[in-house]
Amino acid sequence: MNFLLSPEQIEFQTTVQRFLDDLCPPTRLHELFDRGEYDADLWRAMCDLGLAGIALPEAFGGSGMEMIDLALVAETLGSRAAPGPFLSHALAGLAIAWAGSEAQKQRWLPALASGECLASVAFAGESGWQVEQWMLTGERLHGRLPHVPFAAAADLLVVGLAGGGLALVERGAQGLLVEAENAVDRTRPLGRVSFTDTPAEHLPGGGLDVAGRLRDAALVLLAADAFGGASRCVEMAVDYARIREQFGQPIGQFQAIKHQLANMAVEVEPARGLYWYAAHTFDHVPADAERYAALAKAHLADRFLQTARDTVEVHGGIGYTWECDVQIYLKRAMFDFAFMGNPAYQRSRISP
Amino acid sequence: MDLTYGAEYESFRQQVRTFVERAWLPHAKLVKAERKAAEATFRREAIEQGYLYRAIPRQYGGSEQAPDVMRGQIIREEFGRVRAPMEVPGVGVGMLVPTLLECGTQEQKERFIAKTLTGEYLWAQGYSEPNAGSDLASVRTKGVLQDGEWVINGQKVWSTFAQYARFMFAMVRTEPDAPKHQGLSYILLDLKQPGVTVRPLKQVTGGEEFCEVFFDDARAPADWIVGERGKGWQVSKTTLVHERNSFIGNASSSQALYDKLVDLARSTSLNGKPAIDDPLIRERLLVLEGYVASHVYSSYRQFSMTAHGQHSGIVGSMNKLISTQIGHEVARLARDLMGDNLLTAPPPEGTRGAGPEKWNNQFFGSLGVAIAGGASNIQRNIIAERGLGLPRDNGQEAGN
Numbered sequence: 001m002n003f004l005l006s007p008e009q010i011e012f013q014t015t016v017q018r019f020l021d022d023l024c025p026p027t028r029l030h031e032l033f034d035r036g037e038y039d040a041d042l043w044r045a046m047c048d049l050g051l052a053g054i055a056l057p058e059a060f061g062g063s064g065m066e067m068i069d070l071a072l073v074a075e076t077l078g079s080r081a082a083p084g085p086f087l088s089h090a091l092a093g094l095a096i097a098w099a100g101s102e103a104q105k106q107r108w109l110p111a112l113a114s115g116e117c118l119a120s121v122a123f124a125g126e127s128g129w130q131v132e133q134w135m136l137t138g139e140r141l142h143g144r145l146p147h148v149p150f151a152a153a154a155d156l157l158v159v160g161l162a163g164g165g166l167a168l169v170e171r172g173a174q175g176l177l178v179e180a181e182n183a184v185d186r187t188r189p190l191g192r193v194s195f196t197d198t199p200a201e202h203l204p205g206g207g208l209d210v211a212g213r214l215r216d217a218a219l220v221l222l223a224a225d226a227f228g229g230a231s232r233c234v235e236m237a238v239d240y241a242r243i244r245e246q247f248g249q250p251i252g253q254f255q256a257i258k259h260q261l262a263n264m265a266v267e268v269e270p271a272r273g274l275y276w277y278a279a280h281t282f283d284h285v286p287a288d289a290e291r292y293a294a295l296a297k298a299h300l301a302d303r304f305l306q307t308a309r310d311t312v313e314v315h316g317g318i319g320y321t322w323e324c325d326v327q328i329y330l331k332r333a334m335f336d337f338a339f340m341g342n343p344a345y346q347r348s349r350i351s352p
Numbered sequence: 353m354d355l356t357y358g359a360e361y362e363s364f365r366q367q368v369r370t371f372v373e374r375a376w377l378p379h380a381k382l383v384k385a386e387r388k389a390a391e392a393t394f395r396r397e398a399i400e401q402g403y404l405y406r407a408i409p410r411q412y413g414g415s416e417q418a419p420d421v422m423r424g425q426i427i428r429e430e431f432g433r434v435r436a437p438m439e440v441p442g443v444g445v446g447m448l449v450p451t452l453l454e455c456g457t458q459e460q461k462e463r464f465i466a467k468t469l470t471g472e473y474l475w476a477q478g479y480s481e482p483n484a485g486s487d488l489a490s491v492r493t494k495g496v497l498q499d500g501e502w503v504i505n506g507q508k509v510w511s512t513f514a515q516y517a518r519f520m521f522a523m524v525r526t527e528p529d530a531p532k533h534q535g536l537s538y539i540l541l542d543l544k545q546p547g548v549t550v551r552p553l554k555q556v557t558g559g560e561e562f563c564e565v566f567f568d569d570a571r572a573p574a575d576w577i578v579g580e581r582g583k584g585w586q587v588s589k590t591t592l593v594h595e596r597n598s599f600i601g602n603a604s605s606s607q608a609l610y611d612k613l614v615d616l617a618r619s620t621s622l623n624g625k626p627a628i629d630d631p632l633i634r635e636r637l638l639v640l641e642g643y644v645a646s647h648v649y650s651s652y653r654q655f656s657m658t659a660h661g662q663h664s665g666i667v668g669s670m671n672k673l674i675s676t677q678i679g680h681e682v683a684r685l686a687r688d689l690m691g692d693n694l695l696t697a698p699p700p701e702g703t704r705g706a707g708p709e710k711w712n713n714q715f716f717g718s719l720g721v722a723i724a725g726g727a728s729n730i731q732r733n734i735i736a737e738r739g740l741g742l743p744r745d746n747g748q749e750a751g752n
Binding site for chain 2: 001002003004005006068234238241242249250252253255257258259261262263265266269270271272273274276277280284285292295296298299302344347348350351352
């Protein structure tokens with residue numbers, strides 16, 4: 001029984017954290033947030049650190065690690081509200097690794113693992129996120145798909161098809177049109193893609209099983225991101241309460257604030273175990289994987305959004321301004337809440 | 353990460369399982385006096401095997417095993433599986449014995465520990481008073497040394513099962529001129545004496561679990577003080593630490609409570625169909641399950657940290673509040689599932705064979721949990737000050 005991270009995992013998480021504190025401090029974060037676009041320099045630096053191919057097979061240039069390792073990075077990126085296509089790029093890579101032919105893997109995975117090629121996923125339908133309701137069919141695609149992360153920048157899209165099928169569409173393909181959405185979370189800009197007689201290269205291993213597995217991977221990573229963000233919110237609220245003085249003392253000395261902060265910490269900290277377990281089951285307890293991915297995403301998305309709101313409140317007026325870091329976390333929380341289906345939807349998929 | 357125990361521990365588990373199945377299962381159906389005798393025999397055997405009282409030296413009746421939280425956990429699981437008797441429950445084993453081991457004299461250890469472990473000596477806690485609750489250091493019960501005896505006057509309250517206890521460990525003010533925290537001593541006394549009156553208090557559930565205890569020139573031998581005069585506060589802190597420890601591992605009780613609630617939702621009918629099929633009830637159950645699963649896997653992590661010699665940090669101070677909140681939410685959901693059964697008083701003691709109205713005990717009992725062993729708002733102070741490092745209240749005194 002050892003439900004702990006290995007020294008290597010802790011060290012890697014610390015490395016990513018230092019890297020982000022160095023390359024994306026709050027001033028830079030605000031610049032990138034205001035721009036709301038893909039930043040090639042930051043992503044290139046993340047790729048150089050090895051973040052683009054963590055869970056891809058070693059034979060194709062990845063690091064061959066597990067979902068927990070991917071999730072630990074997601075947590076750290078979440079804790080720094082780091083802008084970038086980590087989530088959607090990782091999912092696209094897993095789709096090709098799990099469902100691609102040998103030739104497709106050879107062609108795409110090394111480029112994805114190195115970051116030379118930027119990929120994303122189109123998993124939303126017009127009416128929701130149910131894998132069972134993916135609609136597009138055929139060798140040539142017709143239709144529109146919303147909420148594609150970094151759609152404008154992606155070199156390659158993995159598109160969800162009817163029956164859990166998966167297909168690749170390359171940038172500049174015939175009839176492919178990308179429109180930017182006005183995304184609330186400007187660290188992870190979204191686009192709407194439309195296809196008109198667009199050629200699509202199917203992944204032969206597609207189907208409901210693989211599609212469900214990709215959904216579960218997304219849910220675990222969103223839960224991890226939410227845990228990182230929520231924990232950081234608690235830290236920011238505590239730090240502020242220690243320095244902000246009113247009535248001649250730090251506001252954190254008032255019991256009302258103390259109890260509010262204690263409640264926030266109690267909401268967030270234990271959930272680390274839940275997201276760890278969801279990531280652990282993904283590779284080691286297949287029977288529990290789908291259920292705990294849904295439960296973790298639902299629980300953590302709720303916790304993050306509420307904690308971000310509470311953090312605004314603890315900050316008072318400054319918390320309600322655009323220049324305060326907290327607003328960026330609030331919007332990350334909204335992305336984590338809604339992307340791939342909100343908590344109520346996730347809970348409706350499983351039984352008590 | 354590895355959530356299995358590994359071959360060595362699984363073989364230990366097998367030993368424990370074989371033992372409880374041989375030594376306890378044949379007696380599991382006994383009742384009353386026969387059961388009591390069988391429990392005593394079983395505990396003696398279990399101590400010999402090294403399964404109970406593992407941290408307590410053999411000379412005081414323990415089994416003196418090397419610390420190993422994995423083995424401890426396996427023993428709890430295997431004993432629990434067949435409902436075999438564990439260590440004698442209550443504040444004697446849970447609080448007094450660890451305190452004596454740490455602060456007691458040789459005579460005190462020899463006099464009290466072994467008989468407490470067998471359950472022959474039952475203990476009551478004498479901390480709270482009518483004017484000393486969360487602010488425990490303001491106790492007023494007075495102790496004066498007279499002719500080689502402590503003469504004690506005053507009143508204690510919320511002493512659980514004092515009506516059945518032979519002895520009490522009490523916080524007594526022996527140095528009236530010293531500052532608040534430095535005037536207390538930790539004194540043991542015999543409850544079966546003329547100067548002591550024990551009056552059970554009827555609680556919300558109708559049961560009588562706690563008592564008020566009056567001292568009118570009650571007496572205790574001079575050497576029944578644990579630690580030095582005026583050091584009772586520090587001595588009691590060891591005890592409180594041990595009490596908090598007993599809350600760790602409560603995640604499995606939270607899980608068991610949740611499982612019972614899901615059973616209730618399955619067996620209850622709502623609008624003509626099982627309540628568990630109602631979308632609103634399902635959603636609320638699963639929201640609660642998110643908290644329960646967090647608590648369970650957070651406990652696994654704390655357990656692993658302890659097993660690997662690490663301190664579990666801030667989350668360790670949260671366990672009581674978390675399980676309290678889970679208990680409250682279980683009560684709220686049960687209330688909504690019970691319908692008109694909420695109108696029926698529950699049996700005050702023992703729910704065996706009772707109908708859904710027994711859930712009223714959860715409704716009441718969850719309130720008790722929020723108060724006993726450190727009220728929830730005190731827990732929040734501890735989390736905020738010791739866990740999050742927020743400044744202490746101005747009005748609060750040092751040493752608290």
